[in-house]
Amino acid sequence: MVHRFGGPEVLQLVDVPDPEPGPGQVRIAVAAAAVNPVDVATRSGALTDAGLMPPPRGAMGIGWDVAGVIDAVGAQITGFAPGDRVVGLSDRLALPVKAQADYVVLDADAVGHVPDGTDLVAAATLPLNSLTAAQALDLAAFRPGSTLLVTGAAGGVGGYAVELAARAGVQVVAVANVSDEEVLRDLGAAHVVPRDADLASVVRAIVPGGVDAAIDAAHLGVTALDAVRGGGCLVAVLGGAPVPLRGIRVANVWIRADGTRLTALAAQRLHLRVADVLPLESVAEAHRRLAKGSLRGRLVLCP
Template sequence: MRAVVVRGFGGPEVLELAEVEVPRPGRGQVRVAVAAAGVNPVDAVTRSGVLAQAGLMAPRAVTGVGWDVAGTVDAVGPGVEGFAPGQRVVGLRDRLDVDLGTYAEQVVLDADALAPAPAGATFAQAATLPLNGLTALQALDLLALPAGSTVLVTGAAGAVGGFTVELAALRGLRVAALAGPEDEELVRALGAEWFVPRTVPDVARAVRESVPGGVDGAVDAALLGVRALGAVRGRGAFVAVAAGSAPTALRGIRVANVWITADGPALARLSALAADGRLTLRVADTLPLEKAADAHHRLEAGHLRGRLVLTP
């Protein structure tokens, strides 16, 4: 079968479409025929070698690429319950130290990393949910704010930020959204009460003009770090969504970093919300597997709304 792998770190040109053996599911595992694989920033930093340089993954001769998957079950290993061949599923591959990622025609995942795909969604739409939806969910869990609290979401028009706004509003949180001026209508439709353009020279001051005293917490999807921390009240909470982007815990603020983990039951809940129309699945574009390098060029150029998706 075909899969995209990396044998040496570098730019998008190091993404290699290779012929590899079809993986076999072991005990507690499921093989998925991949219909769609989301293209995420973590894929680019894996490919570039940034994660290896940071000590987050060991050197490997071959590295698989891709975390998000949507497709159909085509084989199950011993001891698997709840999944059967032909079932539409979504899943998350959360390990870096593997030879095969989701940029492939087939992939094997642990059964507890899978969930039923959202009813009514295309495979491309479904593939935008796992990594970004679970990151948003786990970030809000780390904030642990009660209903009625105020929360700043930076990068609110992006994939993680958009899900965070929607999930926060569903929890009864009052959201201040930081995004591009052209995205105000979008983030308000997602559930934001206040809007702050990312072009303001002083993020903290602008947020505090809307929420005097500062917000109770922040999810920093735009990786602003200390610039966003200033918008949080003393003894509030702050969650960064990428490794190394969490600022120093000033003013007694509780600072955490999301270290994403696959979670099938949580993903199933997100899938149900998407099926009900309470989570918005956004696809920027779809490309064939052999255009993975083009997808990475577009990802790194930025200004995408939704995720690029590869369709093996």
């Protein structure tokens, strides 16, 4: 947790009482918690500067993604019991205890079941990025046989967007480093465009007139918009949506927890990419490594 904003050095491990689940909540004994860019933005104060969370009033927990085993349930809980293997998403920003902890309490509707045989460490990489991708695809309103551009395709959100869209029968044009082409082909991308290409020209040579929709996970804005056909759709990840030129429908995806969707996503046995596994006490090192970039997959902390 953090008591003030700053660099990785402000992160602290603190002993606190085990949280107790209230009505409609479950407590998860954490097996693994992934580290995401939003954790860095929380710790540094960037989210507060952007008006997305209030200034700290006491301790603030860190971590959105969690995988583990339910060890206690509150009143009015059906569908979950102690011993269930689960993943969950802690999507409220200003909480004193979040996913990077020994135990975390979540509303039951933010938790999904994990199939037997799925490694919980790998499963911890699923919630935030796969839900963001799935909800972005919902906004894109694609149809089987349509065309989709995904920028930042080798990243967490982009990779899941490529895989989910390809499995749904969409022709995916992925934008990434050339070195990531093999991975993206394995995820189902039909075409891979280098990041330094003249994007609109290359995409329109592949798909005359432009793609039907784009998910802009790399924040390319109008550059990605220019590759979309008139009357198409662009979904921006994490804000920064461009002006809706040429009648293009533009939307932002703002993630929300969805346990039912998480259960369905976990059942699809998507590619779960773990960059490295570290002990919880190495959280500051994980933040430093994430800030350096070039990771493929997520760093995962284990209590």
